[in-house]
Amino acid sequence: MSERAKVLVKEPIADAGVDLLRERFEVEVGTDWDAGELAGRIADFDGILIRSVTKLDAGLIERAQRLRVIGRAGTGIDNVDVEAATKRGIVVANAPEANSIAAAEHTLALMLALCRNVPQAHGSLAGGAWERSSFKGAELYGKTLGVLGFGRIGQLVAQRAIGFDMSVVGYDKFVTAERFRELGVEGVESPEELYSRADFISLHLPKTPETVGIIDAAAIAAMRPGVRIVNCARGELIDLDALGDGLEGGRVAGAALDVFPEEPFTSHPILRRSDVVATPHLGASTEEAQDRAGIVTAEQVTAALSGGVVTTAVNIAAVRPEVMEALAPFVPLCEKLGALAQGLGDGAVGRVEVEFRGRLADADTRILGIAVLAGILKGHTEEAVNLVNAPHLAEQRGIELTETRESSSEDFTELVVVRVHSGDGAVEVAGTGAGPRNAPHLVRVWGDDFFLPFADHLAIFRYADQPGMIGRVGTIFGEEGVNIVSAAVGAETEGDTAVITLTTDNPVNQSTIDRILELDGFAVGRAVSI
Known part of the structure; x- marks a missing residue:
């Protein structure tokens, strides 16, 4: 034994x-x-x-x-x-997901405490006062809750809010309209639309470069007067100075906070405001x-x-070792293709198609399809995304994955084609592995062919195929302090436009992209960091 x-x-x-x-x-x-x-x-x-x-x-x-x-x-x-x-x-x-219910319930607890002045009334009563008229509150009934970020916890909060007879609107560009409808929630097209309609706003976003400080002065200015804001997600989502100004000026009626930019968090003046309810990161703290x-x-x-399937592994998916060894070089390629296709698209991702050509057509490619989903979702969910939980997170958001195979591939031994359907259209990108280590290379964007090593930061433009256009991009990049690492141009076989893909040392700001798009002859431009 x-x-x-x-x-x-x-x-x-x-x-x-x-x-x-x-x-x-x-x-x-x-x-x-x-x-x-x-x-x-x-x-x-x-x-x-x-x-x-x-x-x-x-x-x-x-x-x-x-x-x-x-x-x-x-x-x-x-x-x-x-x-x-x-x-x-x-x-x-x-x-x-062990703390999802606790976090959702704490969100509702803070929302109720905020609109009924529970901590303030308790403090007054404990101090010997009986001041019923000083703590007139507001009801949840009939109000509109805006859920910003609609992952597992956001969905649980929405379900519970509906139980209070609230109307719920939600924003999450990775959740399909169908998924919103299934839960009785109205999906909106932008955070700004959510701000303009919500009486209460509950944050359920991950911390990413795009979401840090998302609730800033401009966001608060776009909100309905008298809005109440609840944050049990990430402290960095709110610019506390802007929130303080919003409270002081009256546009924000109150805020309930369980998370903070730095913890422990005990001396900031916002904690001493009577229109703020705060708890010391208790979202997951239930028995x-x-x-x-x-x-x-x-x-x-x-x-x-015991040889079973580890469904919550954060580093290793449940794949046979020999299969993983053969496909391992293509996992990062598929993640990058998914991230790029998502970054080039508009609206919520609804359907993802992955086509495996050449020798990959004969392989067990399930892990590669999952890698595409992981690339699409990474940085956009409350949970850390990995090769184990990506299918589950995609299913929660109503994203469908289909795989097809084609044994022939004219130009490459192995080719992966990814199509991401979002909004009213689809984005197609393709890639392959090259060199002794099958390093990820981008070979197609927007229908044009390239051969370019993948990098963390890319900028892509479609423009009129005429002299001087590439130089104009280089000039503006230089003025903005953007260092170009490599570039490749793909021209349409029929038509008068071309596409240039550039890799850079650092992310390209949207303002730089906008400067280029203001020039004559530039039709579309995107910066994507993957």
Whole structure:
């Protein structure tokens, strides 16, 4: 009989989670171990289960020669060196949806506390006053809630708000109109439209360069007078100075905040305002959520050590090793093609088509289709996107994936074609691997052919095919301090326009793109960072 795997439970989880592990493995509970004891004994374990306190850095992971799985009982994985674990072939799994219900309920709790002045009235009563007339509030009934970001938590908030007989409008460019309708929510075309219609606004966006400070002075100016803002998502989404000005000027009637740009957050003047309700990042702090996180993570550790499917792995998908070895070079290509096609499109993504040509037509390409979805979604969801959860996140947003195969490919041994349908049209891009390591190369955009190594930052223009046009792009880029790394031009076989694709050292600002589009002969331009 083979020796049972050993699992270390380094931080407290629900008893049910520990019991589940003990059914299959030898379990040691080391919740009182200090860092030195952990470093000295981690080499004895095949699995480890942690929460947020234990730091598993590269040095500690290197000591863990038997380790096969790290379970994080919660959402964030900032305390785990995922890259070091991946290099060692260690699965890192978390519990990304364990706190969704808690976060949604806390959002509603803050909304109710805000509009009924609950904390202020309690403080007054505890101070010996009986001031009924000082705390007249507002009802949720009949009001319009704007949900900015419509992932799992945003959807749960919308469902609960409908239970209060609120009308709900939502904005998320990755959620289809059909998905909004299924949940009884009206999808809108822009944040500005949501601002103009909502009495309450609840934020459920990830932190990305595009969303940091999304609630700024301009956004607040576009909101209905008397709006109330609730943020249980990311503190960086709100410009607190702009919010303070909005509260002071009366356009914003109140704000409820559970998250802040830096935490702990205890001395900012906004916390002392009577029209602000604040809590110290309690969105996930329920017994049920923490118990759920422990049980879910124990299930994932069990799956990893017993050959099952690890559905919440953040670094390794459930793919046969030999298949992954053959397709690994094409995973980053597919992610980049998905991100580029999304960045070039308009509106919510509804359908994604992936065509595999050449030798890829005979392979089990499911992981590559998933990689395309991951590229489309990364940076645009509340959850961190990976090759495991991308299909689930796409399904939540009503995004359909279809794959086709064609064994012939005239110009390339392997070719991947991605079409993303969004808004009223579709964007098609194509790529291949080149060189001894199959480095990702872009070979088609907007119907024109290229051969250009992928980079993190691209700018693409369609323009009249006439002398001097490329030089004008270079001149403006130079004036704006944008360094061009490489460029390729593809001309239409029929017609009088051409497309140029440039790669740059840094992201290209929209203002730079706008300057070029103001020139005669430039029809379309986009900057995409992937």
